[in-house]
Amino acid sequence: METLLNDFSPGLFAVQTVLLLLFIFLMVKFAWKPILGSLNEREEGIQGALDAAEKAKREMANLQADNERLLQEARLEREAMLKEARELKSKMIADAEAEAQSQANKMIAQAQEAITNEKKAAMAELKSHVAGLSLDIAEKVVRNELSNKDKQLQLVEDMLAEATLN
Amino acid sequence: MKIVQQSFKCLALAILMFLPTSIFANNATQDGGQINTKEKVDAYIQHHIKDSHDFTFFSYTNDAGERKHVGFALPVIIWSSEGLVTFMSSEFHHNDDGTVVVEKDGLKFVKSHSKIYELEAGAKTVAFDEEHHVTNGKRLLDFSITKSVFGILLISALLFFWFFRLAKQYKKRQIPTGFGRILEPLVIYVRDEIAKPNIGDKHYRRFTGYLLTVFFFIWFLNLAGLTPLGFNVTGQLAVTACLALFTLVIYAVSGNKDFWQHILWMPGVPYLIRPVLAVIELVGTFVIKPFSLLIRLFANISAGHVIVMSLIAIMFVLKDSLGVAGATGLSFMLAVLIMFIEILVAFLQAYIFTMLSALFIGMAVAEHDHEHEHTASGLEIPDEEDIRGDFV
Numbered sequence: 001m002e003t004l005l006n007d008f009s010p011g012l013f014a015v016q017t018v019l020l021l022l023f024i025f026l027m028v029k030f031a032w033k034p035i036l037g038s039l040n041e042r043e044e045g046i047q048g049a050l051d052a053a054e055k056a057k058r059e060m061a062n063l064q065a066d067n068e069r070l071l072q073e074a075r076l077e078r079e080a081m082l083k084e085a086r087e088l089k090s091k092m093i094a095d096a097e098a099e100a101q102s103q104a105n106k107m108i109a110q111a112q113e114a115i116t117n118e119k120k121a122a123m124a125e126l127k128s129h130v131a132g133l134s135l136d137i138a139e140k141v142v143r144n145e146l147s148n149k150d151k152q153l154q155l156v157e158d159m160l161a162e163a164t165l166n
Numbered sequence: 167m168k169i170v171q172q173s174f175k176c177l178a179l180a181i182l183m184f185l186p187t188s189i190f191a192n193n194a195t196q197d198g199g200q201i202n203t204k205e206k207v208d209a210y211i212q213h214h215i216k217d218s219h220d221f222t223f224f225s226y227t228n229d230a231g232e233r234k235h236v237g238f239a240l241p242v243i244i245w246s247s248e249g250l251v252t253f254m255s256s257e258f259h260h261n262d263d264g265t266v267v268v269e270k271d272g273l274k275f276v277k278s279h280s281k282i283y284e285l286e287a288g289a290k291t292v293a294f295d296e297e298h299h300v301t302n303g304k305r306l307l308d309f310s311i312t313k314s315v316f317g318i319l320l321i322s323a324l325l326f327f328w329f330f331r332l333a334k335q336y337k338k339r340q341i342p343t344g345f346g347r348i349l350e351p352l353v354i355y356v357r358d359e360i361a362k363p364n365i366g367d368k369h370y371r372r373f374t375g376y377l378l379t380v381f382f383f384i385w386f387l388n389l390a391g392l393t394p395l396g397f398n399v400t401g402q403l404a405v406t407a408c409l410a411l412f413t414l415v416i417y418a419v420s421g422n423k424d425f426w427q428h429i430l431w432m433p434g435v436p437y438l439i440r441p442v443l444a445v446i447e448l449v450g451t452f453v454i455k456p457f458s459l460l461i462r463l464f465a466n467i468s469a470g471h472v473i474v475m476s477l478i479a480i481m482f483v484l485k486d487s488l489g490v491a492g493a494t495g496l497s498f499m500l501a502v503l504i505m506f507i508e509i510l511v512a513f514l515q516a517y518i519f520t521m522l523s524a525l526f527i528g529m530a531v532a533e534h535d536h537e538h539e540h541t542a543s544g545l546e547i548p549d550e551e552d553i554r555g556d557f558v
Contacts, residue, residue, distance in 0.1 A: 004403060007216060007403060008403045008404055008407070009217060009281075009308060009402070009404045010307055010308075010404070011244075011245075011306075011307045011308035011309045011310065011404075012217060012308070012312065012314060012315065012402060012404035012405065013404035013405075013407060013408055014307075014309060015309055015315050016314075016315070016318065016404060016405050016408040017408050017411070019315070019318050019319070019322065020318075020383075020408060020409070020412060023322045023326070023379060023383065024375070024376060024379045024412075026326055027325070027326060027329065027375065027378070027379045028375035028376075028379070030326070030329075030330050030333060031326065031329035031330055031332070031333050032329070032353075032374065032375040032378050032379070033333075033375070034333035034334075034336060034337075035329065035332055035333045035336065035350075035353055036353075036357065036371070036374060036375075038333075038336035038340075039350075039353070039354065039357075042340050042341075045340070
């Protein structure tokens with residue numbers, strides 16, 4: 001201990017104190033302040049850049065989600081449109097079918113009517129024709145019958161008989 | 167510009183290399199002999215551990231049997247009875263046992279065991295008692311640029327040059343180039359691993375400058391001590407005491423109300439115990455803490471120097487029993503091994519000093535904004551900070 005105290009140099013202590021004070025002052029002013037300041041600035045810059053990148057990534061994800069949503073909507077819309085078109089098509093076909101059916105029915109009805117009319121006309125004609133023929137035949141028969149007196153009488157009698165029966 | 171700078175550096179280096187031989191080569195002491203016995207090795211180591219008034223690179227004995235020292239003289243600045251006296255250390259002619267008397271301004275000075283004494287009026291030569299203490303002279307306050315002061319100046323200048331350049335680099339670019347790439351992580355290391363965790367995020371910025379300065383100052387002086395230049399700056403009690411004093415002043419000045427309250431009037435303990443605790447705390451704060459800092463650094467670095475030199479001395483001391491090759495081999499192997507450890511210790515001691523300084527400062531500025539929890543009997547339940555305090 002005594003040697004230690006003996007070796008302790010107060011002069012060196014004083015010189016070291018002054019030099020260390022000076023050294024600390026110089027280092028703080030010209031080295032540590034600018035260095036630590038720059039380091040801090042840089043670290044903040046890096047943090048800022050990282051934050052910005054993170055934000056950009058989030059925005060990108062949002063954008064992508066938006067796109068996805070738009071795409072989905074478009075897809076749904078397309079499907080809806082397709083469905084509508086399909087429905088329209090089947091409706092049109094059904095309508096056309098119904099129309100055709102009714103048209104056909106109408107035509108058939110007309111044809112039937114025409115047929116009936118024609119038939120009637122034909123019947124009428126046939127009737128008149130038959131009547132004419134009957135008259136001719138009757139005329140010929142009558143003529144033939146009326147050439148004989150007895151027979152004429154006979155006829156009248158028959159007719160009268162018939163008339164009373166009616 | 168760059169070329170001019172480079173050539174200037176070369177020139178400075180050349181001057182430094184020439185300086186020793188030109189100044190000192192003709193100086194010889196009567197000391198003479200080689201250092202080859204155990205006692206001489208002991209004395210040599212003891213001498214080396216101490217501060218020195220001149221800078222000697224190496225010594226040798228020439229054919230004529232004269233001891234030659236290659237190095238350069240440093241200025242001696244002493245506060246004598248007549249005021250400040252200065253002369254070059256070469257006037258002592260490397261004498262360290264008081265036999266060479268230097269006369270300046272009518273005063274006589276001698277140097278013994280690296281200390282300068284002013285002889286009493288009328289005394290012609292120095293007188294010693296049986297313990298080899300000077301009896302007829304008084305020890306002077308010595309502000310000389312000794313080898314240690316020279317080392318401090320050299321390392322400070324070097325560190326200032328490096329970090330000033332690093333600071334300048336940031337003006338132009340974000341990421342430093344060259345040597346700055348090595349320095350920057352060290353700065354960040356001290357800031358993030360020493361200052362921040364020990365002082366806390368709120369206050370650390372105020373003290374980071376001091377901690378960085380002290381860390382690099384101690385580390386590079388430790389490393390300089392391992393070079394053949396043979397500085398032993400951080401092994402000087404005066405230097406480590408000064409460093410510890412700085413830490414003490416900083417944490418005493420920046421201590422907040424809580425810190426002083428916990429020292430002087432500890433809350434949460436019975437009133438009778440408080441004065442006793444105050445004494446213990448005061449001694450701990452003002453004596454034990456700084457002493458632990460100064461002794462740890464001084465002892466570790468001095469011990470390192472002694473071990474390295476002792477291992478090198480194996481070469482001479484065991485030459486007879488192991489043979490030249492054996493002794494040299496053993497000495498070389500052990501010295502290299504211990505040198506690696508010393509390089510680690512150089513860093514470790516700088517780290518520990520800085521780290522403990524940060525811890526002490528952290529304890530002084532810690533904010534106890536939280537109320538301590540008290541048990542039913544009024545005892546405080548220690549929180550994290552208290553435990554850390556106890557641990558130290």
